[in-house]
Amino acid sequence: MDTFKHRWHQLPISRQLLVLVNAILFGFVVLFLVVDYRVRMDRHLNEKQIALTEEAKTMYESLLVAEAHGGEAIQDLVDNVCARMNTDDSPGHHIAADWRGLPYQAVSHGHASDGMLLAMRTAADSKVTRSNATRALVVGAFAGPAGTVYISEKRSAVVGATRRSLLIQMLAVLLLGAIAAFVVSAVLRQLIAKPIQGFVSALRSVAAGDLSVIARTRSCRELSYLADQINSMTEALDHAQRDHRVHMEKARQIQQNLRPAVNGLVGIDVAELFEPADDVGGDYYDVIPLSDGRYLLCVADVSGHGVPAAMAATLLKAFVSEAAKKSSSPAEILTDVNQRYCEYVMMGHFATMTLLVVDPQRRQLTYANAGHELPFLQIGRDTPVRLNVGNLILGVEEDTHYDEDTVELNGSTRIVIVSDGVTEAFDPSEDQYGTDRIEQLMRKVPTSTARELVEEFESSLDTFRKGRQAFDDTTLLVAQLG
Numbered sequence: 337m338d339t340f341k342h343r344w345h346q347l348p349i350s351r352q353l354l355v356l357v358n359a360i361l362f363g364f365v366v367l368f369l370v371v372d373y374r375v376r377m378d379r380h381l382n383e384k385q386i387a388l389t390e391e392a393k394t395m396y397e398s399l400l401v402a403e404a405h406g407g408e409a410i411q412d413l414v415d416n417v418c419a420r421m422n423t424d425d426s427p428g429h430h431i432a433a434d435w436r437g438l439p440y441q442a443v444s445h446g447h448a449s450d451g452m453l454l455a456m457r458t459a460a461d462s463k464v465t466r467s468n469a470t471r472a473l474v475v476g477a478f479a480g481p482a483g484t485v486y487i488s489e490k491r492s493a494v495v496g497a498t499r500r501s502l503l504i505q506m507l508a509v510l511l512l513g514a515i516a517a518f519v520v521s522a523v524l525r526q527l528i529a530k531p532i533q534g535f536v537s538a539l540r541s542v543a544a545g546d547l548s549v550i551a552r553t554r555s556c557r558e559l560s561y562l563a564d565q566i567n568s569m570t571e572a573l574d575h576a577q578r579d580h581r582v583h584m585e586k587a588r589q590i591q592q593n594l595r596p597a598v599n600g601l602v603g604i605d606v607a608e609l610f611e612p613a614d615d616v617g618g619d620y621y622d623v624i625p626l627s628d629g630r631y632l633l634c635v636a637d638v639s640g641h642g643v644p645a646a647m648a649a650t651l652l653k654a655f656v657s658e659a660a661k662k663s664s665s666p667a668e669i670l671t672d673v674n675q676r677y678c679e680y681v682m683m684g685h686f687a688t689m690t691l692l693v694v695d696p697q698r699r700q701l702t703y704a705n706a707g708h709e710l711p712f713l714q715i716g717r718d719t720p721v722r723l724n725v726g727n728l729i730l731g732v733e734e735d736t737h738y739d740e741d742t743v744e745l746n747g748s749t750r751i752v753i754v755s756d757g758v759t760e761a762f763d764p765s766e767d768q769y770g771t772d773r774i775e776q777l778m779r780k781v782p783t784s785t786a787r788e789l790v791e792e793f794e795s796s797l798d799t800f801r802k803g804r805q806a807f808d809d810t811t812l813l814v815a816q817l818g
Contacts, residue, residue: 388476418442603696618645
């Protein structure tokens with residue numbers, strides 16, 4: 337039953353209307369035909385009985401005349417009248433009489449018998465419960481002082497003739513019912529199903545983002561009202577979407593203005609790739625000049641993306657900038673930032689961050705990591721290595737203290753810092769970009785500027801994704817020392 341209801345509710349309204357209307361019409365037609373059949377059958381049987389009764393009355397008067405000539409004259413009259421009856425018009429026609437105490441029956445058709453006479457007598461007596469034998473006859477009787485005349489015909493013949501007449505009528509009624517069902521279905525489809533299908537199509541377009549659609553109908557007042565409401569809703573959504581686009585564009589511009597300037601830095605070549613998955617992103621990167629010609633490189637990734645993540649990333653930028661004024665130690669800066677982050681950001685909005693302090697003059701690199709993707713370091717043409725010192729992500733425990741490590745930089749050096757939007761990029765086959773491709777590309781491009789290397793990464797990511805949309809913010813920061 338539940339399966340039937342589910343399938344029924346899954347049908348389009350045009351089919352539901354077609355089935356319901358036709359079922360109701362079919363039910364009415366069948367009910368009409370059944371009732372009409374019973375009424376007409378009873379009427380035809382009553383009419384036949386009345387006709388036979390009139391015939392019996394006429395026969396009674398003829399017998400009154402014939403009895404003057406004796407019993408043989410009565411028998412001859414009964415035989416002659418019955419013989420002249422057309423068996424096609426009156427099948428099973430039979431005449432019998434109880435006259436002056438004597439029984440008479442027509443013998444011309446071979447129906448005469450004591451049982452036949454008894455059946456005719458019984459059928460003529462409406463007070464007697466009729467047996468199967470009497471139900472097979474339609475009997476008309478007329479009684480007078482001289483006796484009773486019975487005239488019968490086969491009930492089956494009367495019923496058969498009536499059924500043939502009714503069959504023609506039934507076919508005509510069914511044909512008219514089918515035509516009526518077709519017309520009603522067509523009208524309902526035009527007045528109800530078609531407008532509703534138009535509304536469904538309009539709502540699907542709205543759900544797909546097309547707010548230019550207009551619902552129209554001239555069916556009836558109720559559906560016109562529904563069309564007006566859909567159009568009002570679409571217009572309101574369009575206004576809201578335009579306002580949202582304006583606000584998001586302003587937010588995007590604000591976030592873009594917060595990006596650091598990486599050109600014209602002394603002793604270090606820096607370039608970046610920053611592609612938010614939405615209008616604004618939760619990734620944050622920074623390049624902050626410190627004292628003595630050092631630079632603080634920072635890349636962070638707030639969980640999620642969109643406006644909430646962008647707001648948290650903006651707070652991180654402020655926290656890092658403020659902490660960098662008090663200390664140049666990556667570990668101390670991370671510890672300070674984590675305390676502030678736990679204080680101001682809602683629980684559950686975690687973030688990862690890596691900080692690197694690069695000293696181009698002393699050729700030193702000091703770094704700390706709060707659960708972020710491990711940075712890649714390549715010295716000269718050596719195989720890239722990962723800076724693998726790290727601690728807990730930001731926003732979990734307020735009293736977390738972070739560790740740092742220092743690496744001596746001998747010769748030309750390249751540093752590549754990425755967010756998980758790079759390593760966890762997917763192609764249409766659900767394969768990940770991973771870390772091996774980053775190391776392979778760094779080995780493949782031994783000499784280049786930071787911008788050229790970023791462009792190689794950007795081209796590699798586009799080729800790998802094969803048009804698949806990025807589901808997370810993509811951030812990549814490249815720093816080179818000559």
